[in-house]
Amino acid sequence: MTAYHLIPGPDPASATSDPIRSYLADPLGHMSILYERYGDVVALVRGGNPGLYLPETTTTGTVFAFGPKQAEVILRNPTQFHSHSLISPLFPECENKDSSLRRITTGLFSHNGSVHQCQRKKVMPPFQRSFVETFSPDITCITAEITSTWDQKGPIDLAQESTTLALAILWHIVLGEKGKEYPHLLSHTRSWLEHLIGASKGYTLNLPDNPQDRVRDEASSIEATFRRLWQEALQKEQSILTQLCRHAPQGAALSETEGIGHLFTFVMAGYETVASSILWTLFLLASHPNQMAQLTEEIEGHLNGGDPSAETIRHMTYLDHVIKESLRVLPAAPICWRIAQQGAHLGPWEIPAGTEVIYSPFHIHHLAGFYDQPNTFSPDRWATLRPSAFEYLPFSAGPRKCIGASLATHIIKGVLIYLLPRYHFQLPDRIKVNLQVGITLQPAAELPMKIIPRHLASPTPSEIEGNIRHHLKFQ
Numbered sequence: 479m480t481a482y483h484l485i486p487g488p489d490p491a492s493a494t495s496d497p498i499r500s501y502l503a504d505p506l507g508h509m510s511i512l513y514e515r516y517g518d519v520v521a522l523v524r525g526g527n528p529g530l531y532l533p534e535t536t537t538t539g540t541v542f543a544f545g546p547k548q549a550e551v552i553l554r555n556p557t558q559f560h561s562h563s564l565i566s567p568l569f570p571e572c573e574n575k576d577s578s579l580r581r582i583t584t585g586l587f588s589h590n591g592s593v594h595q596c597q598r599k600k601v602m603p604p605f606q607r608s609f610v611e612t613f614s615p616d617i618t619c620i621t622a623e624i625t626s627t628w629d630q631k632g633p634i635d636l637a638q639e640s641t642t643l644a645l646a647i648l649w650h651i652v653l654g655e656k657g658k659e660y661p662h663l664l665s666h667t668r669s670w671l672e673h674l675i676g677a678s679k680g681y682t683l684n685l686p687d688n689p690q691d692r693v694r695d696e697a698s699s700i701e702a703t704f705r706r707l708w709q710e711a712l713q714k715e716q717s718i719l720t721q722l723c724r725h726a727p728q729g730a731a732l733s734e735t736e737g738i739g740h741l742f743t744f745v746m747a748g749y750e751t752v753a754s755s756i757l758w759t760l761f762l763l764a765s766h767p768n769q770m771a772q773l774t775e776e777i778e779g780h781l782n783g784g785d786p787s788a789e790t791i792r793h794m795t796y797l798d799h800v801i802k803e804s805l806r807v808l809p810a811a812p813i814c815w816r817i818a819q820q821g822a823h824l825g826p827w828e829i830p831a832g833t834e835v836i837y838s839p840f841h842i843h844h845l846a847g848f849y850d851q852p853n854t855f856s857p858d859r860w861a862t863l864r865p866s867a868f869e870y871l872p873f874s875a876g877p878r879k880c881i882g883a884s885l886a887t888h889i890i891k892g893v894l895i896y897l898l899p900r901y902h903f904q905l906p907d908r909i910k911v912n913l914q915v916g917i918t919l920q921p922a923a924e925l926p927m928k929i930i931p932r933h934l935a936s937p938t939p940s941e942i943e944g945n946i947r948h949h950l951k952f953q
């Protein structure tokens with residue numbers, strides 16, 4: 479084994495700039511440079527430290543693991559590479575079992591080993607495709623309600639609107655509540671989630687106005703809300719929550735406290751990722767009007783004026799290819815984290831316990847060796863392309879693969895099926911799009927989009943600038 483401090487990477491002695499700052503200025507671009515310069519295992523700072531997402535005090539350094547081979551090593555060995563909550567390092571009170579914050583943020587991401595396996599088995603049943611497909615009418619109904627005024631507003635901020643839509647749909651499917659009946663709860667949870675995400679960004683960016691206090695203050699009222707929903711679940715409409723309460727497999731019933739942690743994690747893991755995927759899919763279609771027209775034609779042809787059923791949706795192959803391609807070029811979770819345990823190896827290196835290891839679905843999806851013209855949005859490639867689980871991993875792979883993959887895909891499909899026959903999505907004549915990596919892939923600023931009723935649309939090309947052009951070619 480080669481000594482850890484010899485892992486290639488920027489040399490701290492000769493570095494002219496702070497490596498963490500360079501990373502944060504343009505995470506994906508900086509990682510591409512490191513990958514090209516140093517190979518598939520790169521230490522952010524050679525010799526270890528500082529931590530990127532975990533505090534320096536907890537980590538022995540940060541290592542990037544590029545390419546499908548390294549991703550496979552990490553994802554097939556969950557005992558050597560642990561998942562860790564991004565939230566607990568920010569809040570010391572999470573160490574305390576009695577804190578609301580700890581209880582509501584303890585879901586699958588915080589568990590490892592046999593506890594993880596056991597909890598995962600308990601929560602998997604309601605995520606089966608056959609169950610999530612029963613939500614098609616609800617997805618249509620909520621999308622109709624949330625988007626009903628889009629075309630009367632002038633350009634919308636697509637990032638904001640996708641988030642509102644994703645949270646309302648998820649809130650309903652996971653918790654059995656309808657957004658319109660619970661506007662207060664919905665907006666309360668949303669602002670709290672935004673503060674929580676803000677707190678994690680604040681940590682990495684060292685923002686002076688880190689919103690941690692608000693997160694602390696409101697954790698107990700959020701917990702009370704989730705407990706009430708849990709207790710009321712048996713009387714509710716079908717939802718993931720009611721399934722978990724009513725149909726727990728024998729010997730695998732969840733306690734109320736376990737359930738609350740999971741529910742919160744589902745909303746947390748689902749809403750930004752689904753929102754990001756809706757946003758980027760609509761952006762890609764707006765910047766590729768021919769593909770948008772082809773997809774709209776397919777949807778209209780299959781619906782024939784009716785409502786989408788699970789069966790009809792399964793026949794929409796181009797829709798499937800568009801979503802696969804969108805999640806390839808702009809995956810909602812572009813990078814993911816693990817923490818190395820004693821005895822973990824990457825390539826020829828032994829990684830000390832506590833090393834933060836980052837693998838990148840984004841960079842794998844843009845490898846020319848696996849994808850022809852990787853920076854081109856080309857849904858047709860999926861007619862014949864069959865990558866392995868580690869060459870295409872928008873939902874990760876292995877024993878910790880996203881449990882919400884079918885649900886997320888079904889939501890995105892339902893939203894597109896509702897929107898595309900009604901509206902044309904038009905970008906402004908000129909737009910700057912810089913990619914930002916927080917927990918998910920987001921535009922660094924607003925993403926204005928004109929929503930034009932289909933019968934009034936006359937598509938016009940738009941000029942796209944910004945760092946997105948380093949990773950994507952536009953016609």
Ligand code: HEM
Nearest residue numbers: 586744747748751752755810811814873874878880882886
């Ligand atoms: C397009 C939307 C989504 C994307 C791109 C996505 C992506 C991912 C990825 C990449 C992971 C693995 C993270 C890692 O390796 O650390 C993951 C895990 C997870 N996701 Fe998703 N996700 C999405 C939607 C959802 C939804 C809707 C839910 C639930 C309602 C969900 C629940 C989870 C959970 C609980 C885990 C942890 C699994 C475990 O550790 O066993 N996700 N997701």
